[in-house]
Amino acid sequence: MKNRLFKIIPSLILLFFLGFTVSAKAQNEIAYSVSFKNAMHHEAEISFTIPNPPSGSLNVRMARSSTGxxxxxxxxxNVYNxxxxxxxGNPIKISKIEGDVYQINSPGKSVTISYTLFGNWVDGTYAAFDRDFAHMNMAATFMYPIGLDNRPRTLQLNYADKPNWKVVTQLQDLGKGKYFAKDFQYFMDSPVNIGAFKSTKWNITNPDGKQQTIQFHTNTKDEQPIVDNFGNLLKKMVDEQIAVFGELPTFDYGNFYFMQNVNPENAGDGMEHRNSTVIVERDDKIEGNESDMLSTFSHEFFHAWNVERLRPKTLEPFDxxxxxxxxxxxxxxxxxxYYGQLLLKRAGLRTxxxxTRTNQSxxxxxxxSPGALNxxxxxxxxxxxxxxxxxxVDQTNKGNMFTSYYIYGAGVALALDLRLRADFxxxxxxxxxxxxxxxxxxxxxxxMxxxxxxxxxxxxxTKFAEDFFTKYIHGTAKEDYKSLxxxxxxxxxxxxxxxxxxxxGRINFSNGKAVLGATQSTSPAYKAGLNIGNVLLKINDQDIKSQADLNKIMDASKPGDQLKINFTQRGLPYETTLILSEDPTLELITFExxxxxxxxEIKSFRDNWLNSKIKQ
Incomplete structure (x- = not known):
């Protein structure tokens, strides 16, 4: 009896402290609530309660940036009221001290802040509310208290008048429309979509034996068989991605969510999150557009490893x-x-x-491009x-000093992949x-x-690694792609x-006027002093009023020819000489x-690069 009592007492003490911890955690929980009574006018009503706020003044704000x-x-x-x-429950003063920062002096034991949010931009970054769905990127939707990042969050979603709606989110489901996030960073990285989704899902067992579920939810007019078929295509893509890393990441609560919205009036986007991705399509339906859609799905799912967990220190923590x-x-x-398209090829979803055309681009x-050269x-x-x-609102010189890190990085990946295969x-x-x-x-x-x-x-x-990073990451040198x-x-x-x-470049022909767009610094036009907004009048004394007029002159010219250009800039007449060069555009073709x-030997090299890595 005595020994048993000694065993029971520590357990009771442990339960007491666990209960105390949970209770203390709940007392500090920041509780959000959202309703959609005016969704037809793209508004949501949002409130959040902060128990035990810090003494003195309390500052809350809307975000200025978003994960991804x-x-x-x-x-x-988009915040008002x-x-x-x-x-x-008595009103207290809240003052705007910056454009998106509000302050409450002496908030007391608890404070509840409410506001109206307008949202009518359906993409991965913003919020949108309408009769048939609610689409919430958290940074665009929820105010937050400054300095309370470690506190857990709950979210109550109120949509009883929408019986056909269901919620898709990576937040932990507590039941009855209530969801949980362990802290501020997790909450802000957990988008919420609500609507009449069509869905399909499948299970995958990781090498450690743990089973996880991949879920595909789509707001689309397609029938369920089309959704199921697209899910089968996604499964092939997912399997090839797993083969790269050898395993799935460990998804929180065992699920990964593809959250898709399909409508031609959408803004379009793909946005990665820790255990989910929001994919917004501008098409009218999935059927017939599967191939184009797969590009975004493949890119965003690869992010589940690369950026969501394999993450640059410069993005931690996200501000x-x-x-x-x-x-x-x-x-x-x-x-x-790079991998987004390569893995579609390996999955048999690209020819x-x-x-070849992707790598050519x-x-x-x-x-x-000048940005990559310099x-x-x-x-x-x-x-x-x-x-x-x-x-x-002002023009930039982006075309001459910036190359997208998407494409630039894909070029680095292509070079490194081929070098590793060829040399190591x-x-x-x-x-x-x-x-x-x-x-x-x-x-x-x-x-780095x-x-x-x-x-x-x-x-x-280590010498190879040092040279590669010095030349191609910190520097502007380019690999010998031709021989690779x-x-x-x-x-x-x-x-x-x-x-x-x-x-x-691209010329806007309108009402007989030929207006130049931005010219690249490597081009003959740029070197001749021509740039955005210039109006071409004549080339070698021949009027330029249509694309056909320009094509006729260019077809009759050859590299090295000098052309007299008459143009206007801000209405003033100018003349310059343009020396034509050889077209630098590259093409990539197969040996066949x-x-x-x-x-x-070459076929084996190519097959090992481009073909499936799924072990049959």
Whole structure:
């Protein structure tokens, strides 16, 4: 009896302290509530209660940036009717001290803040409310108290008048429309979609024996068999992605959610989150558009490893009050871009011709664009604070000093993959697995030095790793793509050898006026002093009033010809001389199309690169 009592007492003490901890946690829980009574006018009514606020003044704010985005987006512009009440339900003063920051002095034991949010932009960044759905990116939707990031959050969703709606979110489901997040960062990274979804799902068992579920939910007019068929295509893609890393990430609560909205009036987007992704399509339906849609799904799912867990230190922790600059988007977004298409090819969802055209586009950007020629992948990544869906009313010179880190990084991935295969009998898959084991799975944020070190360890050649990072990551040098691609049976060559090139770019012909767009600094047009807004009048004394007029002159010209250009700038007449060059555009073709022999060795190299890695 005595021994049993000694066993019971510690258990009672433990239960007491556990109960006390849970109770204390609940006392500090920030509780949100959302209703949609005016959704037809794109409004949501939101409130949140903060128990035990800090003494003195309490500041709350709307975010200015969002997970998965790197520029600022000023979500506070859509907030109004901001009010506050104390624990007794009496109104208290709340003052706006900045455009998106509000202050309450002496909030007391508890404070509840309410506001109206307008949302009518359906993409991965903003919020949208309508008769048939609610679409919430958390940063665009919810105010938050400053300095209370460690407190848990609950979210109560009120939609009793919408019996056909259901909720899709990675937040923990507590039942009866209530959801839970362990802290601020998790809450803000957990989008919520509500609507009459059609769904399909399947289970996957990880190598450790744990089963996880992949769920696909779509707001679409397609019938269920179309949704099921698309789910089968997704399964093939997911299996190839697992083969790269050897396992799925451990998803919180055992689920990953594809959250899709399909409507031609959407803004369009794909946005990754820790255990989910929001994919917004501009098509009218899934049927007939599966191939295009798969590109976004493949890219976003690869993020479940690369960026959500294998994450640059420059993005940790994410700061919602301003833009988040990173030096690592060339790998986080760029390598993801590369694998997004490569893995569709491996899954049998892309043809050889399609992946060839994809790589051709990458090569033209990386080898010819001024941004890639003059600025490094790291500098490209850092410019995301201005380029990532950022809005500006003034013109920029982006075309001459920025190349998208998506495409630039994909070019780096292509080069490194081929180098590892050609020189080390390794692959980019090996490198990604090594990074996953060292930094992604344990969730240790990486630095550029860490990436270089892992490459050196993998290849057992630290000099190679140092040279690669010095030249191609910190620098602007470019790999010898031509010789690397030949090892896989591809030829990189001029697409239009001997053809004249002006570099005028896209010209807007309207009412007999030829108005130039921005010209690239490497082009003959730029070197002749021509740029955006100039109006072409004559070339060699011939009037230019249509595309046909321009084509006639260019077809009769050759590289090296000098053309007299008459144009106006801001209404004033000018004349310049433009010296045509050879068209620099590149094409990538297979040995087969060039009637070159595809040897067994080359075919094996290509197959090992582009074909499935699923073990039958």
């Amino acid at each position: 985005r790197y520029a600022t987006h000023e979500f506070g512009k 901001v009010k506050a009440k104390n624990a007794e 919602f009050s301003h833009a988040n600059m990173s030096d690592g988007l060339w790998i986080s977004e760029g390598f993801t871009q 050889l011709d399609e992946i 990458i090569l033209n950007t990386v080898l010819l 600025y490094s992948p790291i500098e490209s990544s850092q410019y995301a604070v201005f380029a990532d869906a950022g809005v500006a 009998n390794l692959t980019l898959d090996d490198y990604m697995r090594a990074l996953w084991k060292e930094y992604g799975k344990p969730e240790i944020p990486f630095t 030095e860490a990436l270089q070190k892992t490459l050196g360890n993998l290849t057992k050649n 691609l030949e090892k896989a049976g591809f030829i990189l060559q001029k697409a239009r050898p001997g053809k004249a090139f002006s570099g005028f 199309k060039a009637n070159r022999t595809l040897t067994p």
